[in-house]
Amino acid sequence: GESVGLHLPTLSVQEGDNSIINCAYSNSASDYFIWYKQESGKGPQFIIDIRSNMDKRQGQRVTVLLNKTVKHLSLQIAATQPGDSAVYFCAEKAGNTPLVFGKGTRLSVIA
Amino acid sequence: ETGVTQTPRHLVMGMTNKKSLKCEQHLGHNAMYWYKQSAKKPLELMFVYNFKEQTENNSVPSRFSPECPNSSHLFLHLHTLQPEDSALYLCASSQDGGQLNQPQHFGDGTRLSIL
Numbered sequence: 001g002e003s004v005g006l007h008l009p010t011l012s013v014q015e016g017d018n019s020i021i022n023c024a025y026s027n028s029a030s031d032y033f034i035w036y037k038q039e040s041g042k043g044p045q046f047i048i049d050i051r052s053n054m055d056k057r058q059g060q061r062v063t064v065l066l067n068k069t070v071k072h073l074s075l076q077i078a079a080t081q082p083g084d085s086a087v088y089f090c091a092e093k094a095g096n097t098p099l100v101f102g103k104g105t106r107l108s109v110i111a
Numbered sequence: 112e113t114g115v116t117q118t119p120r121h122l123v124m125g126m127t128n129k130k131s132l133k134c135e136q137h138l139g140h141n142a143m144y145w146y147k148q149s150a151k152k153p154l155e156l157m158f159v160y161n162f163k164e165q166t167e168n169n170s171v172p173s174r175f176s177p178e179c180p181n182s183s184h185l186f187l188h189l190h191t192l193q194p195e196d197s198a199l200y201l202c203a204s205s206q207d208g209g210q211l212n213q214p215q216h217f218g219d220g221t222r223l224s225i226l
Contacts, residue, residue, distance in 0.1 A: 031212070032212035034214050034215075036217075041219070042219050042220075043113065043115075043117075043201050043203075043217035043218050043219045043220050044154075044201070044217045045113070045217070046214045046215075046216060049212075049214050051212060089153070089154075093212060098156050098159065098167060098169075099156070099215065100153075101153045101154040102153060103152070103153045104153075
């Protein structure tokens with residue numbers, strides 16, 4: 001799991017390296033997953049989503065991996081840039097139920 | 112520009128005041144949401160409107176009163192709030208609030224401080 005505020009997990013990455021942010025979910029019925037990025041002073045921004053019939057999906061510089069066996073979701077960011085510094089959190093959805101959000105991981109990019 | 116605009120961006124009010132938060136989406140979506148974001152907690156869903164009908168009220172105290180006059184506008188009326196209500200209030204919209212698995216798009220929120 002993740003946490004926010006004073007207990008927010010932080011990932012520090014050198015500029016140019018790849019970043020991997022992880023998310024564990026608990027509902028085995030979840031069939032839709034989203035990654036969001038939230039910069040300071042802004043609302044969450046949609047990055048990428050994946051449905052449970054897939055285990056990998058790629059976007060621009062980002063890849064989401066889904067492992068339903070262990071209920072694990074990850075976001076990979078290639079060639080991390082200073083503009084990638086933000087809080088990242090995952091969200092899951094099961095059927096018609098509302099999205100459930102994780103607490104977030106803070107990504108700090110070291111120039 | 113996310114297509115979801117929230118006003119005001121910041122609001123300071125006393126516990127006896129009445130104020131309203133406004134949200135407008137320009138994405139042609141049919142569902143709109145209010146969330147509360149506090150430190151040390153995940154996003155908390157408050158209300159969901161789908162085609163102007165309220166479909167979710169997540170045990171929110173009655174001092175928060177939503178209003179959805181049409182699919183593009185959403186309000187959150189506030190009265191007699193408590194200090195613990197200080198938080199970032201986020202509005203979101205999506206194509207559909209039910210079966211379709213579509214991402215929600217968020218505004219930048221209203222930072223609310225209760226004195």
